[in-house]
Amino acid sequence: MFNMPLNNLKGIGDKKAAKLKKIGLSTYRDVLYDFPVRYIDRRKIVNISEAPDQVHVTIRAKVLSIRFKVVNKSKKEIMILEVMDSFHHGEIVFFSPQYIQSFFKTNELYYFFGKIEKMGALFKMMHPEYARADDKLFLSILPVYASTLGLYQSDLVRLHQQVAGLLSPIVEETLPMSVTALGKLCTLQDALYQIHHPKDEQTLKVARYRLIYEELFTLQLKLIVLKNNYHRAKADRLEMDQEVSDFMTHLPFKLTNAQVKAFEDIKVDLKSGNSMNRLIQGDVGSGKTILAFLTLLMALRNQKQGVLMAPTAILARQHYESFKQYFGEKYKVEILDSGVSAKEKKRVKADIELGTVDVVIGTHAVLEEDVLFKALGVVITDEQHRFGVRQRTIVSQKGDNPHVLIMSATPIPRTLSLILYGDMDVSIVDEMPAGRKPIKTHFVRPSKLEEMYVFIREKLEASRQVYFVCPLVEDSETLDLTSATAHYEALKERFHDFNVGIVHGKMKTKEKDLIMESFKRNEINILVSTTVIEVGINVPNASVMVILNSERFGLSQLHQLRGRVGRGDEQSYCFLLSEKLSKDAKARIETMVNETSGFEIADKDLELRGSGEVFGVRQHGLPELKLADLSKHKKILLEAQKHVKIVIAEYQLGNTEMIQYIDKLRLEINETFTL
Structure with a gap:
């Protein structure tokens, strides 16, 4: 029955079924799980004297007279009801009277729900919803659904309530009884009925809680089952020795408190006898690489091999060079990337x-x-995030349950990381190394461009380097954006006495790497680029970042790009250029100007865009959250996560109910996820 097409229902012909299909409604199940976007509460009847101006309210009024009027411009007829509540006179105006004029009678009482417009002692309502005063069903909480042209809310409400009435009594419970008890949840039958037929605020709240909880609970549990990390594999114990301590003591800088704490977490994992599965979440430039080298050193001191994977060849070579600087020839380190010849490989x-x-x-x-x-x-x-889960799994399967450490400088909202990495231990590195100055970020209007170029010339003459980032490689006929190639030519002319280079995604890897190496050696003073420089490039001498058409970039990407500067002791600057800002783009730019913490920026990104679009959801192929909002429902998320851990523990102990439930989820996973 759940998969029956909607044209089986009375009143749904082929035309209406086609319109419903446009908004994703083809079967009974689609309708049952198509939840209201909001609700209208028509239960409280207000007197006109109490009603705020320009607000939707329900009034009870008597029709005193009915008249018709032709509007001059459109030549269309409108119907005007003269009405009165207890004390106030007013007019109710309808634009299509031919359909409803027979409904109203003078000296009878009616309910009207609409936006009230006050004019002294008088009032007006334009085309409100209405019912006879003896129709108590009108005084209800009314769901409002996403619609499309040609579909009326009244039709959608009728459809959803009809389907919910048919299906909710036969819906099977999807959560184990012990989980509904843990979460103090109503049944799925009640939740699905009340979400479409809310009796009052409390029943609606209970229904929404149940459905939000289930979305967050099953999402986290499916991810854990997908990653097969519902048990910790046994692994070799890796012990700390004097050489690791000596290495830390002789570092040319002092580790931050956050780095020390993160390394303590890593040491505990490595000595535990169970395979480490830890995420290091660090802001751009917070010093995660040294934690990777310390972890590798612990493996080497315990006669084990180590792997460090980077998403790009240039970043891999950067790590290779850094490792050689720290350890010299003491350990044999090799590089494997596309630049290595077949013979050498x-x-x-x-x-x-x-x-x-x-x-x-x-x-x-x-x-x-x-x-x-x-x-x-x-x-x-x-x-x-540049590697899929399956790719990381391939490497971790190359050894006998090796310890796994994942490092991310991409700001992930705290609540989103709870879902994406709910099965992992997380260490946060949220302090910057001593001496690092916060990057000064400015929004530059077109009228201030020349001042910015004067400032850049001063920095270039002081032997600093500059990045210019453009959203496109080449000019586009359809998009009015600055391309990298066009800006490269313009900058060569403006700064003819300096070396200007260009790098973009259409170049071959070797060509890109050569240019980046020249920039690192300060042979190129200005680098024009697309977002290919977003990840990990370390050029401490670069102190200015200019991002053109900054409205085209998301908050997370803007923060990553800004993080290419500010890597040395000099004060660094980021200039955000834009000629036109939407409301959302303005909010993003304001956040960048006022905030330097990647974690705060990620939380703001989640708030602005919602959990459906922020990094990690669409990219990881996670199912859309229909009701749950990670920026609003953190408490429910944490509660669900706590219960997920209990379910996993019960599964490990052989609880039959949990074994059957997780086996069922495992069957669904291949259809649901694309990790």
Whole structure:
């Protein structure tokens, strides 16, 4: 019955069914789970004297007279009811009287619900909803549904209430009884009926809570089942030794308190005897790389091999060079990426399998089937959102349950990370290294461009370097945006006495890497780029970031781009350019100007865009949350997460109800997720 087409229902012909299909409603099930976007409360009858102006209210009034009038411009006829509540006279105006004129009678009482317009002692309502005063069903909470042209709310309300009446009594409970008891939830039958037929605020609140809770609960549990992390695999214990302590003592800088705390978390995991599964969430430039090197060193001191995966070849080489700077030739480190020749790759793979390579740093090349390890102890993934879950799993399966550390500098809203990484232990690195100055961010209007260019020239003459980021590679006929190639030509002319380079996604990897290396060596003074520089490039001498058409970028991306500067001791600057700002774009720019913390920016991003669009939801193929909103329902999320852990524990103990429930979820997962 749930999958029956809607034209089986009375009043739904082929034309109406086609319109309903446009808004995603084809079957009875679609309608049952198409929840109202809001509700109109028509229960309280107000006197005109109490009613605020320009607000929707329900009034009870007597019709004193009915007259018709032709509107001059449109030549259309309107109907005007002269009405009176207890004390006030007013007019009710209808624009299509031919359909309703026979409904109204003089000296009879009616309910009207609409926006009231006060004019001294008089009032007016334009085309309100109406009913006879003896129709008590009118005084109810009315659901409002998403619609399209040609579908009336009255039709949608009737359809949803008809389907909810038919299906809610036969809906099977989807959560185990113990979970509904833990969450103090109403039944699914009651929730689905009341969401479409709310009796009062309390029953609606209870129904919504049940459905929001279930969305968040099943989403988190499905992710854990998908990642197969509902049990912790046994792993080799990796102990801290004197060399690791000495290395930390002789670092050329002092670790921040947040770094120390994160490394303590890592050490506890490595010594536990269970496979580490930890996410390091750090802001841009907060010093996660040194934590990766300390983790690798612990593996090496315990005669294990380590892997560090980066999303791009240039970032992999950056890590390779940094590792060599810290450890010299003491440990054998090899790089595996697309730039390594076939002959060299064959030699490196053979050495990895023999165990003569201690650390492998690379890109997706590390995922190749013939990359075999003798004693893989630690797998570290940098900028993890660039790798799918399945890709990370391939690497972690190359050893005997190696310890897994994931590092992310992409700001993830705290509530979203609770879902995406609900099965992981999370360490937050939210302090910047000593001496780092917050980046000064300014919004630049077209009238202030010349002042900005004067400032940039001063910085260039002081031997600093500058990034210019454009949203497009080449000019577009349809989009009025500044392209990288056009801006590159303009900057070469303006700054003819400096070296200007360009890098974008259409270039070959080797060509991009050569230009980036030239920029790192300060052979290029100004780098024009698309967002290919978003991840991880470390050029401490670059102190100015200019982002053109900044309204085209999301908050998270703007923060990542800004993080390419501010990596040295010098004061750095970020200029956001835009000629036209929508309300949302203005809110994003204001956030960037006023806020430097990636975590605060991510939370604001979630608030502005909603959980459906923020990083991590669509990209991870997670199902859409119909009612749950991660920026509003954090308490329910935390409660659901607590209960997910109980369910997993019961599953491990052999609880039959939980085994059957999780097995059922596992069958659904392949259809639901695309991780």
